[in-house]
Amino acid sequence: MNGVHDLGGMHGLGRVDVEADEPVFHNPWEKATFGILLATMGQGLYNLDEFRHGIEVMNPANYLTSSYYEHWLETMEKNLIEKGVIDQEALEAKTQEFLKNPEASVPQREDPELANNLSQLVRGGASSSREVSAEPRFGVGDRVRTRNVHPQGHTRLPRYVRGKQGVVGRVYDAFVLPDTNAHGEGENPEYVYCVRFDAKEVWGDSAEPREVVHVDLWESYLEPV
Amino acid sequence: MSGERTTDTRQAQAPEDRTYPISDAEVAARAKALQSLLTEKGLISNDVIDKVVSAYESDIGPMLGAKVVARAWSDPEFKKLLLEDANAACEQLGIGGMQGEHMVVVENSAQVHNTVVCTLCSCYPWPVLGLPPNWYKYPQYRSRAVMEPRKVLKEEFGLDIDESVDISVWDSSAEVRYFVLPERPEGTEGMSQEELAALVTRDSMIGVGEPRTPEQTR
Numbered sequence: 001m002n003g004v005h006d007l008g009g010m011h012g013l014g015r016v017d018v019e020a021d022e023p024v025f026h027n028p029w030e031k032a033t034f035g036i037l038l039a040t041m042g043q044g045l046y047n048l049d050e051f052r053h054g055i056e057v058m059n060p061a062n063y064l065t066s067s068y069y070e071h072w073l074e075t076m077e078k079n080l081i082e083k084g085v086i087d088q089e090a091l092e093a094k095t096q097e098f099l100k101n102p103e104a105s106v107p108q109r110e111d112p113e114l115a116n117n118l119s120q121l122v123r124g125g126a127s128s129s130r131e132v133s134a135e136p137r138f139g140v141g142d143r144v145r146t147r148n149v150h151p152q153g154h155t156r157l158p159r160y161v162r163g164k165q166g167v168v169g170r171v172y173d174a175f176v177l178p179d180t181n182a183h184g185e186g187e188n189p190e191y192v193y194c195v196r197f198d199a200k201e202v203w204g205d206s207a208e209p210r211e212v213v214h215v216d217l218w219e220s221y222l223e224p225v
Numbered sequence: 226m227s228g229e230r231t232t233d234t235r236q237a238q239a240p241e242d243r244t245y246p247i248s249d250a251e252v253a254a255r256a257k258a259l260q261s262l263l264t265e266k267g268l269i270s271n272d273v274i275d276k277v278v279s280a281y282e283s284d285i286g287p288m289l290g291a292k293v294v295a296r297a298w299s300d301p302e303f304k305k306l307l308l309e310d311a312n313a314a315c316e317q318l319g320i321g322g323m324q325g326e327h328m329v330v331v332e333n334s335a336q337v338h339n340t341v342v343c344t345l346c347s348c349y350p351w352p353v354l355g356l357p358p359n360w361y362k363y364p365q366y367r368s369r370a371v372m373e374p375r376k377v378l379k380e381e382f383g384l385d386i387d388e389s390v391d392i393s394v395w396d397s398s399a400e401v402r403y404f405v406l407p408e409r410p411e412g413t414e415g416m417s418q419e420e421l422a423a424l425v426t427r428d429s430m431i432g433v434g435e436p437r438t439p440e441q442t443r
Contacts, residue, residue, distance in 0.1 A: 005345060007368040008371045013364045015381065018381070032256050032274055062245045067252075073255055098255075102254065115276050122277060125323045127400075158345060158396065210389075210390070
């Protein structure tokens with residue numbers, strides 16, 4: 001979707017704010033939120049593409065001004081409610097309880113098997129690369145043009161490189177296609193290409209000299225030139 | 226309700242009717258509420274947070290990437306493998322995992338400076354750098370790094386890339402996770418891999434800084 005998350009080339013958002021000695025988690029709830037992601041996505045309650053799209057459909061003003069892990073909370077709540085894992089009324093009621101009693105603690109539970117499984121997941125990863133029988137459509141050195149498409153749903157084709165010409169720099173594996181996987185429409189894996197764009201092609205006269213941008217793009221995002 | 230999609234997420238939705246920003250207190254309460262409900266359903270436990278997540282505070286961080294870089298600086302065969310198959314090279318050091326299943330290393334040189342960004346969200350090579358800092362994930366860097374990298378590097382990070390050097394920006398829009406092999410600093414001949422690793426900063430491996438020099442660490 002042409003959402004507020006698709007930020008490449010946007011002006012006016014301000015200076016980069018580097019926090020000195022930034023902790024990994026700024027408070028306990030950020031850490032808990034990370035744990036909730038690991039446990040829920042790690043147990044397959046929703047997939048990474050659904051997770052990302054849930055963030056993309058946030059209120060745009062909220063997206064731009066809220067803290068990072070709030071984005072995670074928003075999408076996890078949305079996905080878990082839509083999938084019927086949790087009930088929205090129950091979540092709202094429980095939230096009110098904690099608002100009234102901020103010092104109240106979360107119920108304690110140990111699950112060494114779950115913790116161990118998730119540790120393995122952290123160490124082993126969860127690749128979305130898939131074997132496909134087709135050969136890649138494009139090869140290194142091919143000139144390609146990105147399609148001028150504006151899907152309302154999830155895509156990983158940023159707006160700033162739509163309808164632009166580039167050169168295939170690398171051919172990667174076939175990967176699960178986010179555009180369908182985010183909407184329960186299947187994995188439909190396609191080859192991914194690292195495409196090199198001259199900054200002038202992307203930004204015209206506003207381009208800095210001697211700049212190149214590389215963007216990783218699924219095969220259906222590209223046309224031959 | 227169960228299993229049914231209540232909204233058609235294909236349709237770009239209008240923002241719902243509520244006010245922002247959400248208070249810190251409410252966000253914290255929502256996180257606790259979600260954790261509570263999931264705990265009651267047996268879907269999460271405290272040791273997930275205390276043990277598994279804690280790994281990202283102590284064990285998984287830029288010191289791992291620094292080891293990889295130091296080894297590449299010291300060992301030409303390892304460097305060659307790192308540039309051809311980063312995952313295989315990192316696995317030799319027991320490094321790899323979530324959000325690094327497909328890593329690619331891009332090498333700085335006298336001709337090219339590399340910078341990594343994720344304009345669409347926050348994709349970052351966790352197994353070698355740990356979790357990203359907020360500046361990497363927030364709108365300012367994500368919007369500007371692809372359009373004015375030289376300016377951003379200079380004004381925001383104090384990194385002045387000479388006009389004669391090309392800048393290559395890598396937008397991690399798919400599942401490949403990029404990190405940078407910075408140039409080995411001058412005056413480091415004969416240093417051990419541990420000493421070299423101590424020069425390698427997180428910023429230098431994502432492309433917004435250079436490694437420390439031996440002088441800077443004295």
